[in-house]
């Protein structure tokens with residue numbers, strides 16, 4: 001079996017380290033819950049990683065710490081050689097819902113992070129870049145469309161553009177396609193892979209789907225609760241580019257089963 005299980009933090013591709021978490025822990029003072037304990041991980045340039053685990057194992061807490069929204073209680077988070085101490089321009093985030101402003105066109109939504117950061121003139125100057133991104137995600141011709149006229153998948157494509165417009169060093173993805181139907185979700189995952197490959201993006205995905213984690217990732221972090229921790233690191237050595245028909249191969253099945261049984265062990269404890 002190719003799933004390499006390790007308690008330690010592996011190098012997940014040959015790229016150089018971009019993002020490092022060392023011994024990160026989080027205890028919520030209000031209820032003394034140890035949401036995270038001793039998390040170590042390294043994201044290398046151009047790698048795709050996913051974290052999977054049961055409800056309450058600390059995935060959201062981990063993502064909030066990585067994005068600088070909340071501080072860790074212990075440990076260090078370093079992105080591009082600088083400690084993460086708050087929200088940062090070089091961190092891109094994407095959520096389950098597209099959260100586009102209904103009164104702004106698609107293009108105006110995409111350049112919004114630039115407008116907030118650098119003002120209206122800078123946002124206008126970024127229109128060309130926004131158009132190029134829309135083309136990258138297959139939304140050419142939808143620049144002046146309003147969000148209400150976009151399908152769920154199209155709206156998420158637009159939010160990918162909004163995330164990419166500031167050229168972040170790392171993409172933090174919080175179940176970005178879980179609100180979409182299964183067919184669209186599969187398709188969007190392949191699109192996400194294409195976009196990440198084109199831009200050599202470093203991505204970190206939170207998901208509840210083992211299949212999604214395996215088909216997209218170089219490394220899957222399996223988390224377990226009480227206290228929330230990384231219990232296993234599974235290297236996914238399926239060839240790239242990944243295709244949806246790989247999901248029917250024995251190797252894919254083995255990797256999914258391996259992760260499922262690792263999660264089940266905890267569930268039935």
Ligand SMILES: Nc1ncnc2c1ncn2[C@@H]1O[C@H](COP(=O)(O)OP(=O)(O)OP(=O)(O)O)[C@@H](O)[C@H]1O
Pocket residue numbers: 028030031033034035053054055056057058059060061062228
């Ligand atoms: N703001 C908070 N204050 C106190 N406890 C919290 C807070 N946020 C999360 N927790 C607790 O920390 C633990 C981890 O929660 P977290 O939301 O990170 O888990 P999760 O893996 O993202 O769950 P889910 O998959 O259900 O979203 C849980 O026990 C939760 O009750």
